[in-house]
Amino acid sequence: MFAILALLVGIALGIWLEPSLPPGLTTYLPIMIVAALDALFGALRAWFDGTFSDRVFAVSFFSNVLIAALIVFIGDQIGVGSQLSTAVVVVFGIRIFTNAAAIRRAVFHA
Amino acid sequence: MPDPTERPARHAAEDETAAPATPPGRSLRDLGRALLRPSASHILLAAVLLVFGVGVGTQLTTKAADDPYATARRADLIQLLDTATTETSRLEAEIAQLKTTRDKLQSGVDGAKVAQAEAQNRLDNLAILNGTVGATGPGIRVVVYDPGQKVSASTLLDAVEEFRDAGAEVIEINDSIRVVASTWFAGANGSVVADRTAITWPMVIDVIGEGHALEEAARFRGGLVSQVQQLGGSVTITQETSVRITAVRSLPQNQYARPA
Numbered sequence: 001m002f003a004i005l006a007l008l009v010g011i012a013l014g015i016w017l018e019p020s021l022p023p024g025l026t027t028y029l030p031i032m033i034v035a036a037l038d039a040l041f042g043a044l045r046a047w048f049d050g051t052f053s054d055r056v057f058a059v060s061f062f063s064n065v066l067i068a069a070l071i072v073f074i075g076d077q078i079g080v081g082s083q084l085s086t087a088v089v090v091v092f093g094i095r096i097f098t099n100a101a102a103i104r105r106a107v108f109h110a
Numbered sequence: 111m112p113d114p115t116e117r118p119a120r121h122a123a124e125d126e127t128a129a130p131a132t133p134p135g136r137s138l139r140d141l142g143r144a145l146l147r148p149s150a151s152h153i154l155l156a157a158v159l160l161v162f163g164v165g166v167g168t169q170l171t172t173k174a175a176d177d178p179y180a181t182a183r184r185a186d187l188i189q190l191l192d193t194a195t196t197e198t199s200r201l202e203a204e205i206a207q208l209k210t211t212r213d214k215l216q217s218g219v220d221g222a223k224v225a226q227a228e229a230q231n232r233l234d235n236l237a238i239l240n241g242t243v244g245a246t247g248p249g250i251r252v253v254v255y256d257p258g259q260k261v262s263a264s265t266l267l268d269a270v271e272e273f274r275d276a277g278a279e280v281i282e283i284n285d286s287i288r289v290v291a292s293t294w295f296a297g298a299n300g301s302v303v304a305d306r307t308a309i310t311w312p313m314v315i316d317v318i319g320e321g322h323a324l325e326e327a328a329r330f331r332g333g334l335v336s337q338v339q340q341l342g343g344s345v346t347i348t349q350e351t352s353v354r355i356t357a358v359r360s361l362p363q364n365q366y367a368r369p370a
Contacts, residue, residue, distance in 0.1 A: 003145060006156035007163045014167015021168060027183065029169050036162045047144075048136055054151035061158050082183050107138045 027076070028069045031085055035068035036061060038092045041099035048106035068092070238280060241288035241359040245280045249318040249353035250325055252334070256311055256343035263295035263302050266309075269334040270295075273317050276327035280318040280355050284310060288357040321349035 021029060039061040046052040068088050075084030104110070145152075179187065237243040254261065270289055273281055281289035287304050295304050302309045317324050325347050328334045335345045 003152055003155045003159050007159040010160040010163020010165075011167040011170075012163075013160075014164040014169075015171050016167075018171050019164070019168055021172065026172065029165060029172070033162075033165050033169055036165065040159075040162070047141065050136060054154040058154050058158050061162075076183075082185075106136070 027081070027085070028072055031068050031072050031088055032065045034089055034092045034096075035064040038095050038099070039064045041096050041103065045099045045102045045106070048103055239290070240361060241280075241290040241357075242361050244354070244356045244358060245318055246352060246354045247279070247318040248321055248351050249278075249280075249316065249349075250321050250328075251348050251350055251353065252315040252317070252328060253346045254311075254313045254315070254334075254338055254343060255345070256313070256338060256341065258342050259301070259311060260341040261302065261313075261338060261343065263297040263304075265334070265337050266302060266304070267295045268337075269315070269328065272327040272330075272333060273315075273319070273324060276319065276323040278317045278319040278324060278327075280316075282316045282355045282357050284314055285316070286357050288355070288359050290359060292362070316353050316355055318353050318355065325349060 039057070042060065043052060043057040046057075071088055072081060072085045075081040179190070182190070234243075238245050270281060270293075283289060283304060287293070287307050287309075289304070293305050295302065297303055328345065328347055330336075335347075338345050
């Protein structure tokens with residue numbers, strides 16, 4: 001209950017407060033969100049498998065986000081930023097679908 | 111890249127003993143029940159999800175701000191800028207060209223206006239000179255009383271010439287005869303005819319011009335006044351600020367002469 005409330009409150013805060021993002025960070029936020037989504041789906045899958053741990057989830061969430069941002073940042077430094085961000089989105093997209101498939105199997109047994 | 115599906119599996123295996131024992135393979139109902147029942151682990155979960163929510167909300171507002179360039183990359187922006195610069199210079203060249211055309215047309219219109227004003231001026235002058243339009247202006251009104259009807263055509267012609275010398279611009283006799291360049295005077299036995307029209311007495315001459323000079327042109331020794339007085343008549347002259355002349359002539363059609 002807290003978790004879903006916190007999610008909604010967070011979205012509301014982000015929309016209402018309109019935190020001004022540093023201009024350098026605007027290209028990374030979408031990538032970070034995709035990475036976070038992957039962590040969320042991974043956590044959900046782990047929970048259905050019975051192997052969920054909130055500590056592991058928190059650590060994996062932040063490390064996922066940071067590493068994704070780091071990869072794109074390095075890509076930007078060496079001039080392949082847009083390609084690498086595409087690559088990150090593709091990889092995370094595949095992983096999200098894989099996790100979603102596992103969750104579907106756990107929920108619907110199909 | 112961390113793997114939230116693999117790594118929790120190892121860690122959770124250790125933690126699972128401390129956590130309430132739940133058999134692997136939970137259902138959606140278990141998830142709802144777990145979410146509804148508050149527990150300590152939910153606080154950490156909530157904190158992480160709050161961060162995630164703020165990120166999503168921020169990104170949503172950034173997108174909603176409808177500024178596609180805020181998230182664009184430098185190379186793309188440079189390309190966009192190049193395109194915009196090229197377009198700008200092209201449009202500026204077009205503006206300069208159109209301005210030149212406009213100025214040309216403008217000066218043409220101005221020239222045409224000046225020419226038209228000039229032509230209108232000449233037209234007005236010629237119309238007054240030819241007597242094809244009415245005229246108004248300061249001048250004098252001369253009334254000649256001649257009970258013996260002895261005033262001759264030549265006296266009248268002399269008077270008209272004297273008025274012209276004094277700067278008369280428009281001359282009219284008896285409110286009906288407009289005196290122009292081709293006007294002629296003739297007469298015999300006490301009747302005077304001007305332009306086929308017999309002059310009735312007393313004769314009224316309206317003249318537009320400088321009033322004082324015109325009056326002097328009639329009053330000088332040997333002029334109209336003294337001549338008429340010698341013949342037994344009398345003349346009254348009044349200077350007026352506005353003499354209105356309405357008699358007009360139709361424009362004669364030149365049969366032979368053409369503009370050269």
